[in-house]
Structures are given as C-alpha cells and as structure tokens.
Amino acid sequence: MSKQVKEFIVMTSAVAYLLPHTLKESPQLTELVFLNNALRSIHAQAFEDLTQLQELEISGNPWLENLYMGTFSRQKNLMKLLLNFNRFKTVLPGMFDSLKQIATLQMKGNLISHLPMFLFLNLNNLLVLDLSQNKLEEMKRETFFGLTRLQILKVNNNLISNLTCDTFKNISQLTELHLEGNKISELTDGIFSGLTRLNVLNLRGNLLTTFSQKVFGFNVSNLRELNLKGNRLTELSSLSRLTSLTDLVLSSNQLSSLPEDIFRNVTLLENLDLSENQLSLLPELIFYNLSAITSIHLHKNNLRRLEPKLFNDQWLMQQLYLSDNQLETLPPGLFDLFIVEHTVRLHGNPWRCDCHMWYLHDWVLRNNNIIQREDSVRCNSPDFLRQRVVASVDRDQLVCRLSADEMPDIRSCSIKAFNDAMIVKCQVDKCSPMTVKVQFQEDDGNIKEHVLRSERSECSNGTRSEGSLMIPEY
Template sequence: MDKELGLTLFLVLLLCHKGHTESETSCPYRCQCFTLVQVLCADERMTSLPRNMSKQVKDFIVMTSAVAYLFPHTLEESPQLTKLVFLNNALRSIHSHAFKHLTGLQELEISGNPWLDNLTLGTFSMQTNLTKLLLNFNRLKTVLPGMFGSLKQLETLQMKGNTISDLPSFLFLNLHNLQVLDLSLNMLEEVKRETFSGLARLEILKLNSNFISNLTSDTFHNISQLIELHLEGNKISELTDGIFSVLTKLKVLNLRGNLLTTFGDKVFGFNASNLKELNLKGNRLTELSSLSHLTCLSDLILSSNQLSNLPVDIFRNVTLLENLDLSENQLTFLPERIFNNLCGIRTIHLHKNNLSKVEPKLFEDQLLIQQLYLSDNQLETLPLGLLDPFLIQHTVRLHGNPWKCDCHMWYLHDWVLRNSQDIEMLDRMLCQSPGFLRRRTVVSINRDQLVCPVSKDEMTDLSSCSLQASSDTMIIKCKVDKCSPLTVKVQFQENDSNIKEHILKNEPEHSQCSNETIIKSPIL
C-alpha cells in the first residue's frame, strides 16, 4: 500500500476511536459519526451505502467495504456533501450519474479499488465546484478525452498508481486553476506537446516511475508557472538544450533513476535562477558540465552515478549550496579548491567512492559543516589540519577505509580521540596495516604504536647503527657523537598482540657521553 494511502487510513481510524458524540444514536447502521458533520463507514460486510443519512453531514467516508457499484440513485439523498471519500473498497463500476446530485462537492477521492479499470464520460460533469480529485491506486487503463472538462475550479488532480499508458491531447485544457498534477507510477511511454495545454497555474507535476523516454522542447510550454517537476524512474537518456527554459519559476527538479549520461545547466537556458533542489541520483552520469546558472541551488543530489572526476570550477557560482551528495560514484580525486566559497554548506556526502587521498585545504571554507561522510573509500590517512576548520557540532563518518596506522596517522589519531563523540560507527574505523595492528580500532591504539619503519637510507640521519644477531640475542649498536641525544625503543609483541616496550635514552646531561650504546634483547 502507498505510504500516503496508509497514512490516510491510519488517521481516519484514529479519529474513529476518539469520536463519542450525541449523534451516535442516529448514526447509520455499521457506521460511526464522530462529529455532527462527519460519517465514517468502515465495514467489510457492507455491500451498499446507508440511506437516510442526516442532512447535516458534509464529510462522508467509506473504507474497506464490499460496495462494488455506485448507481444513479445511490447518493441522491445527500446533495449537501462537500467531501466524499471511497478508500480501499471493492468498487468495480461507477455510473456516469452517480454524483449527479452532488453539485456542492469540493473534494472527491476514489482510491485503492483493484477492480476499477475505467470511468465513464460525464462522471464528473456536475462537479463544477470540485477543487481536489484523487483517483490513486485503482486499475484505470485509459482516461477519455473530456473527462475533466467541467472541473474548472480543480486545484489538485492525482491519478498515480494506475495502468494508464496514454494521455489524450488537450486532456487538461480547461483546468486553468490546477496547481498539482500527479501521474506517477503509471505506464506512460511518451508525453505529447499538447498534453498540458491550459494548465496556466500548475505548480507541481509528477510523472515519476512511468516509462517516459521522450520529452520535446514544447512539452512544458503551457505550464510555465510550474514550481515542482518530478520525472524520476523513467527512461530519459538525453535532455536537449533549453528543454526547461520556459519553466522560469521552477524550484524543484527530480530526474532520479533515469538513463542520463551527462548533465549541464544548458537545459535551463539562462532561466534557472529560482531552482533550489536538483536530484540526479541513480542515473549513468559520467560527466557534469557547467552548473554556473544554478545560483540559488541549495540541494544537489548526484549519488549513485558513474562520475570519476569533477571540474575544479563546477560549483563556482553555486554558493548557496547547503546539501551536496556525491556518494556511490567512482571519484578517485577531488581538486583542492572544488568547494571553494561554499561557506554555507551543511552536508557533504562522499562515501562509497574510490578516493585514495584528499587535499589538505579541501574543506577550508566549510566552517558550518554539520555532516561529512568519507566512509568506504580507499583512504589510508588524512592530511594535517584537514578537519580543523569546522566550528560547530558535526557528524563525521570515516569507517570502511584501509587506514594505515603508522607515524603518518598522528594527526588523524589525535583528532579522533578528541572528537570521538562526533564520529558515527567509530567501532568500524579499523587499521588495515601494519600487520600487528590489523583489525584494531583506531581509537584503541596508543600514539606510541603509530610508528614508521626506518630504511637503511634513513638510518644515516640517526648516526650509524647496526643490527647483529648471536644465538638468542639481538644486538643494536649505534655510534653517536659525544653528548648527542638518542632514544632507542625495543618492542616485544606477544601472541595475544600485547606489546611490551623497553626504552633506553642517551642523555648527555646525566652521563659520561660514551661513544657506544649497546642494547641486548632476546630474539622474538
């Protein structure tokens, strides 16, 4: 069941339990009256609508009943109704005159009827005052031309979750006050240029989860007042330049789950200054061109695509951006100044990419960041100072990376200890190397354990040291200048991974500064 449908059902049943009024004594059989003007009938044994209902009733709701047919006389005794709802019933057929007497009806819903596959022409011919019509989750296959011709006051029309495959030309011609149109979850394959003629006030258009693959440049010419456009879950593979250019008031564009391989602001012409939300999740994007005209954009979702790199200036003019999602792509590198001037950004999602390193000043301007996800990449360490600019309480995810817990990890290790309360899933932030720390949590390691092996070339910087073995004894011999400081540490790692450490320091101020320091220890 659709979430909205389920919520409606829940709220209506909740009201039933609260309703105990004096009108209950005259309430229709098998129904409940929780106010003088509201009647709810929710009985699966009910096969016909009740008669002799009070003339005071304005809202009549029928749910989960066995009512299968609405005849011309069914509602003739209730012409005063302003709201009529049929939700999750067994309706199979509605006579064209079933609502003939309901001339004052303002809201009508006929949803959740799995056997209702058509509506007769003229069904809504007398509902000239109707402002809301919901026909969701039935089995409607076609919509006849002229079906909505008399609904000149209609503001909301929903027909989602049916099996409609085609829309007649000029179907919405007279709906000059329509502001919300939802045709999602149908089987539309093409949108004709004449389909939306007459929708001068349309604000929200939903065509998601159909099979639309073709949009022409004329598709939106008659709905220039559109504020929200939902095209998710279709098969759109290309958007021509200027296709949205007439939508100068558009604030939300959802193209999630299509087949786009590239995207740029040329699809808006030069008229994208009002767009606030752009959703491109789950396409096949390998390239982003300029977004410079999207100067009011606050939410940009680019997750679950195939992006491997981004231009350094891609967000140059998008300075009002607050939420950016680049997760689940193939990014291997981000230019150091790519987020430059995005000072108001709150969330950056970079998880599930292939980042092996990040630049030290990548987040230099993100002082107000609240959520940063770097989890599930290929990061071995983070550069000094990377996470220091953040000024307010923030949430960070760092798990799922092959962290290399050596001396280059000192900065990140100290930052994690100081900010452990801000790191989500800290128990999954594990060392990948070196071997003796593998699978250990970063937070459980002491700083002294973060060491780097010294090569022979580096040994010369520490004076001349040699390693000798004799029987069960290993000898480390270091020649030092007189009074030169030197510290030598020897670590014994036992089978249970516990480490015992022995330290010997050459301290000139308290010694005779001998020329040779020898440490003997058993071979492991």
C-alpha cells in the same frame, strides 16, 4: 444520513457498484471518499446530486477499469479529485471539462499509457497534477494546454524515454517537476528554459550519461533542488549558473572525476551528495567559497587521499561522510576549521596506522562523540595493528619504520646538555643544508614540532665541515 453530515468515507468494504442517484438524499456532502473497496463500476449519474462536493476520492479499487463520460459533470465546486491506484487504462477526452475550480488532480498508480490531447484544457485553476506510477511513454506539449497556473507536475515512475524541446512550454509557472524513475537518456539544450520559476527538479533513476546546465537555457535559474541520483552519469560539466541551488544529489552514478570549477558561483549550496560513485581524487579548490554547506556525502567512492585545504571554506559543516573509500591517512588540520558540532563517518577505509596517522588518531580521541561507528574505524596496516580500532592504539605505536637503506647514519651525531639547552652536534660530509625536526609532547598529549635548518655549508670536494644546532628547552 443526517443532514448535518458533511464528510462521508467508505473504506475496505464490499461495495462493487455505485448506482444512479445513490446519494440523492445527501446533497449537503462536501467530502466523499471511497478508499480500498471492491468497486467495479460507477454509473455516470452516481454523483449527480452532490453539487456541493469539494473533495472526491475514488482510490484503491483493483477492479475499476474505467469511468463514464459525465461522471463529474455536476461537480463545479470540486477542488480536489483523487483517482489513485485503480485499473484505469485510458481517460476519455473531456472527462474533466466541468471541473473549472479544481486545484488538485491525482491519477497515480493506474495503467494509463497515453493521455488525449487537450484533456486538461479547461482546468485553468489546477495547481497540482499527479500522473505518477502509470505506463505513460511520452508527453506532448498539447497534453498540458490550459494548465496556465500549474505549479507541481508529477510524471515519475512511468515509461517516458523522450522529451521534446517544447514539452513544457505551456506550463511556465511550474515550481516542481518530478521525472524520476523513467527511461530518459538525453536532455536537449534549453528543454527547461521556459521554467524560470522551477525550484525542484527530480531526474533520479533515469538513464542519463551526461548533464549540463545548458538544459536551463541562458535564463537565470531559481532551481533550489536538483536530484540526479541513480543515473549513468560519467560526465558532469559546470553548474555555475545554478546560483540558487541549495540541494544537489549526484549519488549512485559512474563519476570518476569532477572539474575544479563545477560548483563555482553555487554559493548557496547546503547539501551535496556525491556518494556511490567512482571518484578517486577531488580538486583541492572544488568546494572553494561554498561556505553555506552543512552536509557533504562522499562515502562509497575510491578516494585515496584528500587535499589539505579541501574543506577550508566549510565552517558550518554538520555531516561529513568519508566512509568506505580507500583512504589511508588524512592531512593534518583537515577538520580543524569546522566551528559547529558535526557528524563524521570514517569507517570502511584501509587506515595506515603509522607516524602519518598522528593527526587523525588524536582527533578521533578528542571527538569520539561525533564519529559514527567509531569502533569500525580500524587499522589496515601495519600487520601488527591490523583490525585494531584506531582509538585503542597507543600513540607510541604509530611509528614509521625505515628500511636499512633508508636509515640515516647517526653515528656522527652527539647530544650534550649545556645549562638549560640540549645541543645536537653532527658531522656532515655533503655540501647541503641540514634539517633537524624536534617534537615536544605536552602534558595533554599534544605534539608540537620545531623544524631547525642549518645554513648552507661552504665546502668543496674532499672537505668536511662540522656544525651544531641548539635546541631551546620547551
């Protein structure tokens, strides 16, 4: 090998054994990679002459079950060691003691079930530790002794079911903690209280039934991303102390309701995912003062109606997913405050195409370019419009039909034209105010409604009063 070669990569070969001093003639190497080979054994002195190595990878060897003590004893300049997707079941104590400069250590995708105490004691410069996709059942405080600068810890997709209150006490500099895909069913109060620099916490795919901000203790939390997707959450208390939170994922749980103050003070929140739960109603002020939100996912719930002011503070909305709920109509003006172009999903709801549909119908026609799967936004009732695409329904067809019992008696009313005004004259025989609603349709199809109320009639039993309302010309 030329002395100019600094990086040497062996991929998908039949190499099964690395013998002592195999690369003795290439001490200049700074990067050595064995990827997806057939390695079965690596001699403890295989890398003894490679004192300049900065990066070493031995990954993807399905028959490599162990490493011998001293294998990395001469790699004092090593910055990155990747030992992924082999068949390691154990790691010997002291295996990494000589790697005082190492910043990244990965051992994901092996069969490691436990780690010796003080295994990383001398790795004071380690920043990233990846132990994901193994068979780890527990983590102890002693496991992380010495990792005073560790920033990213990945222990996701293991078999961890229990975390003690002092598990993370020795790694207070963590900014990312990945615990997803384990069997954690409970978190004790204050378990993350020492992690004051934590920005990302991923607990996706565990067995949690409740979650509380008490897990962060009473310290100010810098958490920006919290992922609780795919747990068994039925209860969620206030998150008001997570004032730095920008991304919150609560999807695929069993939440049927949320407290009104759950997001109070979480004013930096940008992305909120509540999809695939059992929510039937959201408090009108649940998103109050969350003006930074750009994305709210509410699809695949049981929402039957939305409050008129639900999104009053979300001017910057870019994604609003309401698909696959039980919505029959939307309150007028629900989307009118959004000031940027956004994407909306409305399909999969049993829309009732009657007079209460006017607002949504007109909004769909005006905004068909931002509605995803517009042709799937269909009427569920009445029968004569069932399965019709909402945008294809003529506005005149959106009527509310009254039963004979509900039909008012209008035989006592008359309409007369007088100069440039229309006069509606009705006789009433009840001592109560009368309300007349008049709707004017402009050339562009917009509807403006005027509500006219008469003064309370002064009458007594057995008397009849007559009144008239003048409707100005529009």
